[in-house]
Amino acid sequence: MATNTFLGEFEQMVLLAILQRGENANALEIRRELEASANRKVTKGAFYTTLDRLEKKDYLTWEARPAEKGRGGLPQRHFKVTPEGIAELQKSRDALIRLWRGLDRVLES
Amino acid sequence: MATNTFLGEFEQMVLLAILQRGENANALEIRRELEASANRKVTKGAFYTTLDRLEKKDYLTWEARPAEKGRGGLPQRHFKVTPEGIAELQKSRDALIRLWRGLDRVLES
DNA sequence: CCTTTCGGTCTACAATGTATACCATCAGAG
DNA sequence: CTCTGATGGTATACATTGTAGACCGAAAGG
Numbered sequence A, B: 001m002a003t004n005t006f007l008g009e010f011e012q013m014v015l016l017a018i019l020q021r022g023e024n025a026n027a028l029e030i031r032r033e034l035e036a037s038a039n040r041k042v043t044k045g046a047f048y049t050t051l052d053r054l055e056k057k058d059y060l061t062w063e064a065r066p067a068e069k070g071r072g073g074l075p076q077r078h079f080k081v082t083p084e085g086i087a088e089l090q091k092s093r094d095a096l097i098r099l100w101r102g103l104d105r106v107l108e109s
Numbered sequence C: 001c002c003t004t005t006c007g008g009t010c011t012a013c014a015a016t017g018t019a020t021a022c023c024a025t026c027a028g029a030g
Numbered sequence D: 001c002t003c004t005g006a007t008g009g010t011a012t013a014c015a016t017t018g019t020a021g022a023c024c025g026a027a028a029g030g
Helices: A009-024 A026-039 A046-056 A083-100 B011-024 B027-037 B044-056 B083-101
Strands: A058-064 A075-080 B062-064 B076-081
Touching: A009 A026, A009 A046, A009 A075, A009 A083, A009 B083, A026 A046, A026 A075, A026 B083, A046 B083, A075 A083, A083 B011, A083 B027, A083 B062, A083 B083, B011 B027, B011 B044, B011 B076, B027 B044, B027 B076, B044 B062, B044 B083, B076 B083
Parallel strands: none
Antiparallel strands: A058 A075, B062 B076
8 A cells, every 4th residue: 555645634534533532433423523523514425435445444443332322222333543543643733733834824713 | 516615635735835935835845845844745747736726716826927036037836825725724724623622642642 | 969957738547525325223103 | 013213324426636657848057
């Protein structure tokens, strides 16, 4: 795989949303986080496709959790970002922080 | 064309690099900024293609400047981010800042 | 001349982003 | 029991972005 691969912007947001939800990172919560923080409508297709691709690149993993909730008896997927995923997030973040430097006047408000 | 369009991650970096270079935002300088800040190799094809697309979306404009430099007598393109471009950058930045919130321990190192 | 550098264009293809149509399971209404 | 509405997913297809590489002309420098 290309050593020089970068996270797409949506991929990045999905990973961050998973981190934000931590122990509660199931599909529903992650979507809510995205819609709230990124102010962005997320369809199921877009969402699960991206999740699958991130898994294939080893940036996330998941495990099935028996639904403790009275609601549906269905197990839920609980997502986690891998160390590789974290490393990618750091790379993107570092680059952006450097590029934003000094532009506060322009980019704020 | 989606009404809900977002800046790609490379597009975003190109716009930021233009802002960083300000009055010196010609092709060479912008590429240097990208390679330095994003630590990323940028081929001409990738670079100009992205520039063209950003122009088509009205996120940047440019004007030809007679080369005042003794170097080549060639005019240079001087790039500028439009207000629309700035607005997009702000949107992305706001979303990321919200998504990074509280994750410093994880994302710093 | 010849070579290198700057500054670009064109073409093609890979990777990401996104919507829509389906599907199965379970809970509750009737 | 049957119908219906979540919940949670999958499959498919297509649009948008990301990226490389070949090719081009002008001019500087040896």
